[in-house]
Amino acid sequence: MINLDIARIFDEIADILEVKGDNPFRVRAYRRAARTIETLTQDLKVIAERGGVDELKKIPGIGEGIAKKIVEIAQTGDCKKHRELTRELPHGLLELLAIPRVGPKTIAKVHEELGISSIEELESAAKRHELRGIPGLGAKVEENILKGIEQYRRYRGRKLLSEALPRAESILNELRKLDAVDRITIAGSLRRMRETIGDIDILVVSKRPKEVMDAFTSLEGVEDVVAKGDTKSSIVLKGMDVDLRVVDAGSFGAAVHYFTGSKHHNIRIRELGVKRGLKINEYGVFRAESGEKIGGEDEEDVFRSVGLAYIPPELREDRGEVEAAQENRIPALIEPGELRGDLHVHTKWSDGKNSVEEMAMTAIAMGYEYIAVADHSPAVGIAGGMDEAKIKKRQEEIERVNTRYEEEGEGKFRVLSSVEVDIKSDFSLDLPDDVLKELDVVVAAVHSKFNQDKETMTKRIVAAMENEHVDIIAHPTGRLLGKREPYEVDMERLMEVARATGTIMELNSFPERLDLNDIHCRMAKEYGVLIAISTDAHDAMQMRDVIRYGVATARRGWLEAKDVVNTRSESEMKKLLKS
Ligand code: DGT
Ligand code: CA
Numbered sequence: 001m002i003n004l005d006i007a008r009i010f011d012e013i014a015d016i017l018e019v020k021g022d023n024p025f026r027v028r029a030y031r032r033a034a035r036t037i038e039t040l041t042q043d044l045k046v047i048a049e050r051g052g053v054d055e056l057k058k059i060p061g062i063g064e065g066i067a068k069k070i071v072e073i074a075q076t077g078d079c080k081k082h083r084e085l086t087r088e089l090p091h092g093l094l095e096l097l098a099i100p101r102v103g104p105k106t107i108a109k110v111h112e113e114l115g116i117s118s119i120e121e122l123e124s125a126a127k128r129h130e131l132r133g134i135p136g137l138g139a140k141v142e143e144n145i146l147k148g149i150e151q152y153r154r155y156r157g158r159k160l161l162s163e164a165l166p167r168a169e170s171i172l173n174e175l176r177k178l179d180a181v182d183r184i185t186i187a188g189s190l191r192r193m194r195e196t197i198g199d200i201d202i203l204v205v206s207k208r209p210k211e212v213m214d215a216f217t218s219l220e221g222v223e224d225v226v227a228k229g230d231t232k233s234s235i236v237l238k239g240m241d242v243d244l245r246v247v248d249a250g251s252f253g254a255a256v257h258y259f260t261g262s263k264h265h266n267i268r269i270r271e272l273g274v275k276r277g278l279k280i281n282e283y284g285v286f287r288a289e290s291g292e293k294i295g296g297e298d299e300e301d302v303f304r305s306v307g308l309a310y311i312p313p314e315l316r317e318d319r320g321e322v323e324a325a326q327e328n329r330i331p332a333l334i335e336p337g338e339l340r341g342d343l344h345v346h347t348k349w350s351d352g353k354n355s356v357e358e359m360a361m362t363a364i365a366m367g368y369e370y371i372a373v374a375d376h377s378p379a380v381g382i383a384g385g386m387d388e389a390k391i392k393k394r395q396e397e398i399e400r401v402n403t404r405y406e407e408e409g410e411g412k413f414r415v416l417s418s419v420e421v422d423i424k425s426d427f428s429l430d431l432p433d434d435v436l437k438e439l440d441v442v443v444a445a446v447h448s449k450f451n452q453d454k455e456t457m458t459k460r461i462v463a464a465m466e467n468e469h470v471d472i473i474a475h476p477t478g479r480l481l482g483k484r485e486p487y488e489v490d491m492e493r494l495m496e497v498a499r500a501t502g503t504i505m506e507l508n509s510f511p512e513r514l515d516l517n518d519i520h521c522r523m524a525k526e527y528g529v530l531i532a533i534s535t536d537a538h539d540a541m542q543m544r545d546v547i548r549y550g551v552a553t554a555r556r557g558w559l560e561a562k563d564v565v566n567t568r569s570e571s572e573m574k575k576l577l578k579s
């Protein structure tokens with residue numbers, strides 16, 4: 001059980017209590033606890049085991065009742081209150097809570113006033129404009145609800161990569177402990193590092209499959225055993241579907257290839273096999289006529305049998321990787337260790353949780369040589385944006401930290417001054433040029449009026465790129481996976497202008513952003529536009545934890561170290577900035 005699971009339970013409790021019209025203070029207490037837990041740097045389970053309720057209560061925002069629940073969850077993996085509430089609420093209402101853009105208050109209202117308790121009912125009431133009759137709800141809410149339902153249906157059952165990957169890794173860690181497990185790997189979309197994951201696929205080589213299946217179906221957090229057999233079992237673990245297959249050692253490579261997919265990639269490989277008189281399936285590579293097995297133990301066997309260079313899983317989408325492998329043009333994809341800095345992090349100077357120095361310390365521990373602290377500009381009011389005076393004060397702190405690193409000889413580490421300047425809807429930037437020109441790096445981004453039409457939004461971002469001080473456009477499409485669609489923008493045009501002006505495009509590593517996405521990254525590479533893989537971290541743990549999702553997306557976008565600006569040393573990187 002990790003902190004995020006506990007936060008999720010408290011959020012769900014808050015949601016359900018709110019739908020039920022419970023005491024708002026209690027609702028708020030659960031939400032505050034969830035927010036605190038999300039950004040906690042220590043493992044709650046460890047604290048609970050060491051100091052119990054008393055030590056947990058020392059954490060700000062965690063009172064007696066919630067501390068007791070944390071202990072309960074740490075000990076049993078479950079929370080009785082949560083279970084009861086989930087059981088009490090009609091199933092349809094629980095599902096309504098999963099719709100983006102629809103909050104528990106709205107659900108409580110429509111349930112009370114119109115008796116709505118399912119997505120279908122909500123959809124037809126919104127379409128018939130029956131919701132706008134309810135006090136506090138209007139045409140806008142109806143529109144939002146319909147959009148939310150559409151999004152919900154599109155993403156239904158899919159989880160963010162950041163939810164699936166740690167979960168899969170902890171399953172693998174558990175199962176590796178078994179003597180009965182000879183080999184084990186992740187397959188499917190998760191091995192290809194797609195941004196959302198339908199289900200987790202795991203492959204195991206074992207001579208004692210029953211032991212493996214017993215362990216798998218009784219893992220901590222299993223909510224349902226959907227199927228249990230000798231070669232395949234399926235479970236639901238903390239809301240995620242997980243498949244595990246046991247295969248023979250001699251078929252492992254073929255199975256890994258087959259179950260890694262994608263389906264379209266597999267079809268291409270099989271076709272190449274047919275042309276060479278081969279039959280390729282999850283059991284191995286066979287001569288079609290004689291049925292003789294000629295490979296299958298290792299994944300390389302499959303590629304070799306059809307005359308291809310090895311194709312990394314992230315490229316297996318039938319987007320030209322087969323042709324590239326035929327011509328030996330598979331790129332040397334960027335590796336996490338090649339990054340030398342992060343060009344977009346926040347600190348306490350705007351809405352971040354850590355100080356400049358705390359961010360720097362973590363960056364040094366990560367092996368970085370620089371970070372750019374890019375706190376918000378004033379227009380992003382909720383985020384505690386910085387005006388000119390505040391930027392000056394922050395600068396003193398940055399210089400203090402840098403001077404100390406120089407004196408103490410902490411290697412070559414440097415904190416770079418930056419701002420995430422808002423690109424306003426009237427095309428202007430939220431800070432004047434004479435402020436921007438003093439900064440080491442200027443990051444610009446859209447934070448409001450996402451509904452401008454495509455032409456206007458394109459002009460708006462182009463205007464920022466044309467500013468001689470703007471080095472990087474952050475999260476260029478503004479999407480939030482499962483929550484907010486990307487705004488409409490002419491990406492070809494943005495790439496043209498980026499190239500012409502020497503503006504860098506960000507790949508924001510936040511798992512719900514991954515913006516630019518894989519396809520846009522590849523487009524940037526084709527246009528000769530450089531990418532900055534940044535985190536947009538609001539605390540030091542995030543900086544450390546989310547970068548791998550950015551790197552994964554860059555790999556899916558065919559990027560190599562040379563395509564990424566923050567693989568350069570500080571001085572080489574600076575040469576690639578504008579001025
Ligand atoms: P997901 O789970 O929706 O995120 O996506 P995948 O790619 O993990 O899909 P999944 O779990 O249904 O199947 C895992 C892999 O197994 C898939 O990527 C390719 C392979 N596979 C599944 N069904 C078929 C099929 O009918 N034909 C072929 N060629 N491969 C398949
Ligand atoms: Ca899958």
Ligand code: CA
Pocket residue numbers: 188199200201243
């Ligand atoms: Ca599957």
